Amino acid sequence: MANISDKEMAVAKVYGASMLELAEAAGEADSLLAELRDLGNYLARNADFENFLISPMVDTQSRAQALEAILRGRASDLLVDSLQVLNRKERLGVLRAIVECYRLAHEELRGQIDVHVSTAIPLSPALRELLGKVASEYTGKQAVLVETVDEAIIGGMVIHAGDEKFDASVASRLRRLGGAFAERATHEIHGEKSYVTTT
Numbered sequence: 001m002a003n004i005s006d007k008e009m010a011v012a013k014v015y016g017a018s019m020l021e022l023a024e025a026a027g028e029a030d031s032l033l034a035e036l037r038d039l040g041n042y043l044a045r046n047a048d049f050e051n052f053l054i055s056p057m058v059d060t061q062s063r064a065q066a067l068e069a070i071l072r073g074r075a076s077d078l079l080v081d082s083l084q085v086l087n088r089k090e091r092l093g094v095l096r097a098i099v100e101c102y103r104l105a106h107e108e109l110r111g112q113i114d115v116h117v118s119t120a121i122p123l124s125p126a127l128r129e130l131l132g133k134v135a136s137e138y139t140g141k142q143a144v145l146v147e148t149v150d151e152a153i154i155g156g157m158v159i160h161a162g163d164e165k166f167d168a169s170v171a172s173r174l175r176r177l178g179g180a181f182a183e184r185a186t187h188e189i190h191g192e193k194s195y196v197t198t199t
Contacts, residue, residue: 004094004097008093008094008097009097009101011094012094012097012098012100012101013101013105015082015086015091015094015098015101016098016099016100016101016102016104016105017101019032019078019082019098019102020032020102020105020106020109022078022082023078024109026078028076028078029106029109030106031076032076032078032079032102033103033106035075035076035079036079036099036102036103037099037103039079039095040096040099040100043095043096044096050095050096052066053087053092053093053095054092054093060087060088060090063087063092064084064087064088067080067083067084067087068080068084071083083095086098107144110142111141112141112142112143112144113139113141113142113143113144113161114144114146114161115131115132115135115139115144115145115146115159115160115161116148116159116160116161117131117145117146117147117148117157117158117159118147118148118149118150118153118157118158118159119147119148119149119150119153119157119158120149120150120151120152120153121149121151122147122149123145123147128145128147131143131145131159132145135159135161138161139161143161
């Protein structure tokens with residue numbers, strides 16, 4: 001996502017929250033999230049389409065007609081109508097930020113939280129499940145793991161929930177909960193190193 005100003009992020013939060021409110025009332029909050037994720041991924045891959053959405057060379061009416069032709073009947077009415085509002089208000093330039101704000105607001109509504117996990121190699125399915133359980137206990141919310149592979153990491157893993165880095169007590173808790181499995185899982189990641197760190 002391109003760098004945006006604090007003012008633009010504030011605008012994105014307002015639109016994201018409004019879209020979630022409408023979607024929740026219509027019973028479409030989860031399905032709209034899936035659509036927005038797909039749209040965000042498409043924008044990240046297709047610069048031409050994103051440029052079309054934000055170009056000052058394309059007038060609002062022409063863009064509105066194109067959105068109708070491309071999306072109506074293929075995407076939900078809620079998504080298409082929301083895009084049309086953003087087009088009229090000339091806010092499509094922060095669409096990807098709106099997608100992210102909607103996702104975060106949706107997580108908060110569902111009692112979820114992003115937990116960022118960085119490891120030297122990908123997590124195994126079993127360790128992923130264990131980490132999800134421990135992170136959920138630690139945060140008091142349903143953890144949504146956001147995984148990153150960083151070969152520069154030495155000695156375990158780095159875990160953040162929001163602005164908070166998990167401390168050593170969580171590593172201890174992980175070992176107690178996982179028992180022998182945590183030992184095996186740690187060996188999978190770091191060979192002969194039989195420890196888990198979170199710093």
